[in-house]
Amino acid sequence: MSETLRNRLFLAIALLLAALYLFPLYWMVVTSLKTGSAMFATPPSFWPSEPQWQTYAYVWESRAVGRYLWNSLVIALGAVVLVTALGTGCAYVLARYRNVWIDIGLFLILMLQVLPASLMVTPIFVGFSQFGLLATPRLAVILAIAAKAMPFFVVLVRSTFMSVPAELEEAGLVDGNSRVGAFLFIVLPLARNGILVSAILIFMQAFGEFVYSKSMIQAAELQPASVGLNSFMGPNTNEWNNIMAFAAMYVGPILALFVLLQRRIVSGLTSGALK
Amino acid sequence: MKTMFSSLRDGRGFDVGLVAFPMGFLFLLSGLPLLYNVVMSVQEVDMFSLGSFARPFVGLKNYATLFSQPETWPILKNTAIFVVASIAGQFLIGFGLALFFWNEFPGASWLRGLFLVSWVMPGLVVGAIWNWILSGDFGVLNYVLRSVGIISGNIFWRSDPNFALWAVIIANIWLGISFNMILLSVGLSSIPKDLYEAAELDGAGAWARFRTITLPMMRATIGAVVSLGLIFTLQQFDLFAAITSGGPNNASNVAQYWAWDLSFRQYDFAQGATISVIMIVFVMIASVIYVRSTRQEVRG
Numbered sequence A: 001m002s003e004t005l006r007n008r009l010f011l012a013i014a015l016l017l018a019a020l021y022l023f024p025l026y027w028m029v030v031t032s033l034k035t036g037s038a039m040f041a042t043p044p045s046f047w048p049s050e051p052q053w054q055t056y057a058y059v060w061e062s063r064a065v066g067r068y069l070w071n072s073l074v075i076a077l078g079a080v081v082l083v084t085a086l087g088t089g090c091a092y093v094l095a096r097y098r099n100v101w102i103d104i105g106l107f108l109i110l111m112l113q114v115l116p117a118s119l120m121v122t123p124i125f126v127g128f129s130q131f132g133l134l135a136t137p138r139l140a141v142i143l144a145i146a147a148k149a150m151p152f153f154v155v156l157v158r159s160t161f162m163s164v165p166a167e168l169e170e171a172g173l174v175d176g177n178s179r180v181g182a183f184l185f186i187v188l189p190l191a192r193n194g195i196l197v198s199a200i201l202i203f204m205q206a207f208g209e210f211v212y213s214k215s216m217i218q219a220a221e222l223q224p225a226s227v228g229l230n231s232f233m234g235p236n237t238n239e240w241n242n243i244m245a246f247a248a249m250y251v252g253p254i255l256a257l258f259v260l261l262q263r264r265i266v267s268g269l270t271s272g273a274l275k
Numbered sequence B: 001m002k003t004m005f006s007s008l009r010d011g012r013g014f015d016v017g018l019v020a021f022p023m024g025f026l027f028l029l030s031g032l033p034l035l036y037n038v039v040m041s042v043q044e045v046d047m048f049s050l051g052s053f054a055r056p057f058v059g060l061k062n063y064a065t066l067f068s069q070p071e072t073w074p075i076l077k078n079t080a081i082f083v084v085a086s087i088a089g090q091f092l093i094g095f096g097l098a099l100f101f102w103n104e105f106p107g108a109s110w111l112r113g114l115f116l117v118s119w120v121m122p123g124l125v126v127g128a129i130w131n132w133i134l135s136g137d138f139g140v141l142n143y144v145l146r147s148v149g150i151i152s153g154n155i156f157w158r159s160d161p162n163f164a165l166w167a168v169i170i171a172n173i174w175l176g177i178s179f180n181m182i183l184l185s186v187g188l189s190s191i192p193k194d195l196y197e198a199a200e201l202d203g204a205g206a207w208a209r210f211r212t213i214t215l216p217m218m219r220a221t222i223g224a225v226v227s228l229g230l231i232f233t234l235q236q237f238d239l240f241a242a243i244t245s246g247g248p249n250n251a252s253n254v255a256q257y258w259a260w261d262l263s264f265r266q267y268d269f270a271q272g273a274t275i276s277v278i279m280i281v282f283v284m285i286a287s288v289i290y291v292r293s294t295r296q297e298v299r300g
Helices: A003-032 A054-062 A065-096 A100-113 A117-130 A137-162 A166-174 A179-190 A192-207 A211-216 A225-232 A240-260 A262-273 B002-010 B012-041 B061-068 B072-102 B108-114 B123-133 B140-147 B164-189 B193-201 B206-217 B219-235 B238-243 B255-264 B269-293 B295-299
Strands: none
Touching (some): A003 B072, A003 B108, A003 B164, A054 A065, A054 A240, A065 A100, A065 A179, A065 A225, A065 A240, A065 B012, A117 A137, A117 A211, A117 B012, A137 A192, A137 B012, A179 B012, A192 A240, A192 A262, A225 B123, A240 A262, A262 B108, B002 B012, B061 B072, B072 B108, B072 B219, B072 B255, B123 B238, B164 B219, B206 B219, B219 B269, B255 B269
């Protein structure tokens, strides 16, 4: 078998596998463009013959998608800012030193990373209600998400800082920088990309967060899109084209971000999780 | 005062300061809730005592009540099935894909990256899509299975007690393929290629090479991926909320969903906390295994 033939065969199989894997996403878009009757046709059509683009405008208006997405954005940005502000310095120190305290700190952080949100939400909810934090529910959710996401961020960013040579920082200190100066003007700029990718990953997670928001935010005007989508799906719903349009509008920005930054996200994820 | 300031700016204080704030934050928002969870599990908590800290101490009564309920063991069994089946499915498919994309061909790394897409999608969106795909009368999965002749009548994935749990497992496998495949790909790419060349010269077939080189070299990675799978699977909540809500009649309920359901649907916070404590112990054990299998990497 010649080299080109082999390559083409592999490429064909790979495309087939990718198509199979991505079918749920395709089905979401196709369903969102179908009419109410085409949606329940047997056999189902795999191509929208008369795409109903107005479904999107209708759902956007009637389900207040803009408001839900805005709340998701507020929550996600708040969590990212908090996590980045607190986690970056922590990751730097954990990367710079090597002693038993650092090992203990890392171990604690790894343990906190694995606590399931649906189990932690009970004590967090009761505690927050006792301290009156539930009066500002979006802030409460931001705090809870930040605590959940920070360990992951620290682990990812720590591996970035480890790849910044310590000699550069020492040279900066010899040249008369203070520790703060060396950190801000030498180390941080070199680690910028890793921090950015990790922040984007945290943003994507927080943008889709559900458990905390569902449990802590009662007012519909403050709920994020995940809760909005959930309340849209009743047990006996038949509005699947509208629901899929909602889902498509929700996931669209994330998919765009993912496609734009795919290479960096993949390398960022893999370096943090295992290396 | 002046020495303290200069230490913060230029000495040990700088490091301590950088670590103290995040650690304090994590202690307040993860450590304390963890302890509070244990405290609540030995207290009597109802809607009236929710706001006060001094609640009646009841010892292990909540644990006794929990295990005397008829649904407890079926739900724990569901949790075990969910975990084992999800991990097995994710791992086998993920490993298969990782091995396939390990072959070098144009576009391989780009196409492989596409498989990460489920990792970044909101869980509720994944749940909504699979809820519709698995729909009984009009679901596309039933249609496909019918047309290739695997089933003759429609399966009511979400409402049939025999299939409800499997509906969530299918969605969870799809969701988990991504990280299994990516992490296993990283492990595969770190195996030196000349090992295979040497084995091939010695006349080892493809299966022998896989069994004697790939699997042993991948042992640490596989351990890490499987224990990460366990951790992620025990965190899975959104799919249950979006596909079956634990129903019908708890047929697809698992411990992590049940804990939430007891607290926030039935307002039985003490029982919710009790299950949380038990499950958190399990997750902690899994994460110790995970940390041990990646210890070399963590220490750098």
